[in-house]
């Protein structure tokens with residue numbers, strides 16, 4: 001009896017793993033189609049995290065990790081997160097945006113606190129600059145609670 005159940009769980013586990021692999025392949029081929037045009041610099045590795053996750057309406061702590069194309073942390077950049085929400089005509093709301101500036105903490109990790117003005121879907125764009133020049137940026141769709 002218990003043996004049958006184990007087999008069943010095992011099979012389902014395999015099915016799930018196969019699904020994950022398929023998804024990974026599909027998304028990587030989409031990514032390949034969106035490579036930056038020739039002549040553009042190799043992109044930075046940018047990650048955005050929030051506390052809490054997902055962010056809530058009000059004050060949140062944001063953490064960004066920045067690595068160069070060589071995988072080494074970038075420790076001397078100016079990093080900010082720009083929040084943008086499109087206008088919501090049905091609610092008579094204009095577009096909303098605000099910027100949260102982060103400070104380098106250690107080893108390519110930048111931290112700061114800032115406001116998310118309302119619950120819902122936002123585009124959070126991490127901007128990485130040095131001396132006013134953009135080194136890279138990455139957009140993260142987030143849904144604030």
Ligand SMILES: [Cu+2]
Nearest residue numbers: 085088093118
């Ligand atoms: Cu809104």
